[in-house]
Amino acid sequence: MxxxxxxxxxxxxxxxxxxxxxxxxxxxxxxxxxxxxxxxxxxxxxxxxxxxxxxxxxxxxxxxxxxxxxxxxxxxxxxxxxxxxxxxxxxxxxxxxxxxxxxxxxxxxxxxxxxxxxxxxxxPLLASQATLQGADGSTRLTNMEQKVLNILKELPDVRPTELLHISKHTLKNHKTNIAKKLHLKSARELQKWIQENKK
CATH class of the missing domain: 3.40.50.2300 (Response regulator)
Structure with a gap:
């Protein structure tokens, strides 16, 4: 407080x-x-x-x-x-x-x-809405971005690159896109958001 x-x-x-x-x-x-x-x-x-x-x-x-x-x-x-x-x-x-x-x-x-x-x-109640849909009800995150986000939230010990068979560079791009779509300014803010919104 x-x-x-x-x-x-x-x-x-x-x-x-x-x-x-x-x-x-x-x-x-x-x-x-x-x-x-x-x-x-x-x-x-x-x-x-x-x-x-x-x-x-x-x-x-x-x-x-x-x-x-x-x-x-x-x-x-x-x-x-x-x-x-x-x-x-x-x-x-x-x-x-x-x-x-x-x-x-x-x-x-x-x-x-x-x-x-x-x-x-x-x-968190509003942030979870942002991950699922935009103002017009359309999906905001691509399927792959949603998979990456779910892995980061639910399986912190698993490397998304290995599980999804993608490169580190591709993972970084997905994280950047996810952060932008959640109106976060950096990867650090995304990591903090993930910690606060774990299931």
Whole structure:
């Protein structure tokens, strides 16, 4: 858990804001609640929170243009998207964190700790969606990429090159493609993601 409470703006319906405020009471200090995402850039500029939590669940829509505006005015203020939509949906704005409505307090603590340390975070529930399908429901990973990922996750002592009869160079290319499709920046981030998402 973070050493000190992070200040936050929560944007979403009143019931979702109330739920998150109660769930995260020992992790964040809510400085402002908003029900209209169009107000976020001005509020965030005036309040200067440590994080902005944007709730995009059910019928509560979240126009990406307003989030881009927020990122432009406060590039150092991390945006946490609270949504059940695939990471692919949010790729255009590259939020610092994606968290699923079914995630518990411990998952939130991990998320906030990552943000406090300058890292990004994607909920395992959302990351697994990214490996299986894109925003349009199409398969994101090729069959071979899925095989490589499954071996890396489930059989850490087995060398994928031997099992799949591929070269080290081909394996490296598959890992690079997998990392890109999961919106990870490096092989090191992919390895960390695999460790966090082992079955």
């Amino acid at each position: 973070p050493n000190q409470l992070l200040s936050a703006i929560i944007c979403g319906t009143a019931s979702v804001s109330k739920h998150l405020t109660a769930l995260l009471h020992s992790l964040i200090r809510v400085k402002q609640e908003a029900t209209d995402v169009r107000l976020l850039p001005g509020l965030a500029y005036a309040i200067r929170p440590d994080v902005v939590i944007v709730c995009c669940v059910a019928k509560y829509s979240c126009p990406l243009a307003h989030l881009r505006c927020l990122q432009t005015h406060l590039p150092h203020c991390p945006i946490i998207i609270y949504s059940d939509r695939s990471p692919e949906h949010w790729a255009e704005i590259s939020p610092r964190a994606l968290i699923h409505p079914k995630d518990d307090r411990m998952e939130w603590a991990t998320c906030l700790r990552n943000l406090s340390n300058g890292r990004t975070y994607t909920s």
